[in-house]
Amino acid sequence: MNKTHDLPRPEYPRPQFKRETYWVNLNGIWEFQFDDDNIGIKEKWYNFQKENVFQKEILVPFCYQSKLSGINSNEFHDIIWYKREFTLPETILMKKVFLNCGAIDYICQIYINGDLAGSHEGGYTPIKLDITDFVKKENIIVIRVKDPSKNVEIPRGKQFWEKKPKFIFYPRVSGIWQTIWIETVHPDYHIDRFKILPNIDSSEIFIEPKIFGKGSKNLKLRATVTFNEGLISQIELKLDFLGRIKKKRRDKAIIKEKLNITDRLYKTQPLNEFKFKISIPEEKLYLWSPEEANLYDLSLIIFDSKTKEEYDKVISYFGMRKVSLSDSPNQNNLIKIGGREYKSFNKLILINNKPIYQKLLLLQGYWEKSLYTPPSEESIKKDIEFIKKFGFNGLRTHQKAFDPVFLYWCDKMGVLVWGELGNSYAFSFDSQIKFLTQYAEMVNRDFSHPSIIAWTLLNENWGVPGVEFDRKKRNYSVALYYLIKSMDPTRLVIDDDGW
Known part of the structure; x- marks a missing residue:
């Protein structure tokens, strides 16, 4: 693979929280290695002086199962390693340095110059590490990723746990699948995050x-x-x-x-x-509307x-946008579709205090050559243009937390979004904790997008099989609804969609 390969996904990866200061896109060619025998930690592959360990190359941010990664393998490899070098100017070393990645599936440990800088669990939510104390002018970053192929307690969405995808399931996605980058801020003060709440x-x-x-x-x-x-x-x-x-x-x-x-x-x-x-x-x-x-x-x-x-x-x-429900079946209960008026006997969904008829697409979020990762920003824009062209005004991001750049184009082009995280399939104490934690992280990341009008929690009882016969699972479903509603009272929350 040629190391002069054009930088994939070169755009700034966080459009709603953008800094114009120094930042370095780390997408591109990385050294790569499978660790099927789980010997990497024992043999200290993270040691920056270790040589002849990484025998492969991969194009980040594409997962090894995809064609664009340059590897294109659907074999089970539960543990994988990445390595690359990067240089920082001397002036940057006076600032606070962060390493960010949009998503790494599923558990990762990140080493800078041989030292463990931090770790993260969750295949859909962002990683942010303060690596100020670990960096120097010339640096080596090593990332170990564990993605349990057959574990059905982790939020995995439609990633299949068998080697060949079938039925309604799709290929697995392991490792880095969104942009990874470095940015710097002032050592004394910076804005960590913020939320925007419009009131029309x-x-x-x-x-x-x-x-x-x-x-x-x-x-x-x-x-x-x-x-x-x-x-x-x-x-x-x-x-x-x-x-x-x-x-x-x-x-x-x-x-x-x-x-x-x-x-x-x-x-x-x-x-x-x-x-x-x-x-x-x-x-x-x-006002913002479709x-x-x-x-x-x-x-x-x-x-x-x-x-x-x-x-x-x-x-x-x-965007100045409001999501609400009509007060009762007797108020705001007329809706126009195709020039005709229809009467509803249920509460209606209102956007900016007016009824809206949602024509939604169920979007799986897989690309032919790159799986979870959109191959380019232009491919995102083209998909959303097609959605609008064919008469849809929104979509449900099915069993996947989408790239923030994708949500930006939904905001910009007026596409309604039901946000969603991949479900687990088994019900256990661990599955509940993992899903609750990662869903909350997604809501925190995407809170200010005007396109998102609803959060979908569970898909067709996935993660709570037999919920109608099990009080524990019903309690969990209800608790999940109220937890997300407490975090975001401005949107609709759907407890179990699809039945």
């Missing part, structure tokens, strides 16, 4: 950022909202890292309405988590108000 009825958004740092009397957060490059609102907030956000009188909003900013948060909130809101003038309120996928741009900047130094800047976007 009051024409405002709530933003809930979590900020890393010890606090400073001069520390401020600037939030700027634009639409089609036109300024909608800009506010500056003083952060004191004591569970409060302070607003000084000289901090003026661009809009004329008085901003009702939360002065003090609940005492039970974790340190460095904040919540504030930004009003949007009603004449500049543009017919008009209006998106606002948002930037968040942490800076020193005295020195004007910028510590971190994150670029994002959001």
Whole structure:
């Protein structure tokens, strides 16, 4: 395999949380090796001075079972290893360095220069490791992955546990299958994550950022909202890292309405988590829907108000969209389909307070040559264009948490999404813990996407076979519903779909 191969999936992998600072895409050719006898740890394959261990090459981020990986094998290999070198400029070593990967299926240990930097379990959710203390100018990264081929207690979706796919099942996906990259942030302060909660009825958004740092009397957060490059609102907030956000009188909003900013948060909130809101003038309120996928741009900047130094800047976007149910069968119970009106005797799903008829596609999320991984961003865009062209207005992401770039194009092109994680097939204590944990991680990752209007928990009793006869399984299903509803009360939650 030629090492001058074009870099696959070169786009920034996290469109709704984008930094324009230094980042390195680690996709491309890696050294690779199967470890069928599970001897890699004993023989210290992670030792960066170890030679002649990795006999194969693989094109990341494609799994070894796919054609585009360059290996294209459907044999069982429960333990696999990756290795590659990377270089960091001297100036970058003064910053905090993170290693990110969109998804590695299923359990991974990550070694930097021979030392274990961290681990992760879950084949659909992102990995973020602080590797600052492990890196130098010239580096070697080694990743060990364990993907139990026949384990039906792990969330695996439609990945079959037999060698040849059949019936409704598909090939397995092992190892790295989303972009892996390095990014840097300021060593003192950075935005760890945030959620965006739109409220179309009051024409405002709530933003809930979590900020890393010890606090400073001069520390401020600037939030700027634009639409089609036109300024909608800009506010500056003083952060004191004591569970409060302070607003000084000289901090003026661009809009004329008085901003009702939360002065003090609940005492039970974790340190460095904040919540504030930004009003949007009603004449500049543009709703997101399948017919008009209006998106606002948002930037968040942490800076020193005295020195004007910028510590971190994150670029994002959001849609003003509301999901709800009609109050009763007697209200909002008429819906138009093909120019005709139909009466419903059940509650209707409303988007932006209006009934919507969902024409959804069940999308499996497999590509012919690359399986779970879309071969390019253009292939994602083309698939969504076809969905719209054939008259669908949405899709259910079936038994798989999709790539964030895929969700970005759903946001941008106005496609409704039912979010979903792959189910396990057996019911046990371990299967419950694994699924609950990984589903919560997915909700946390995808919370701010306007295209997602519902979360689907279970598919046709998968993971809870015989639930109608087993009280424990029913209790679990109900508990799962309320857990996700407590994490995200803004969307519909479907407990068991398909029957």
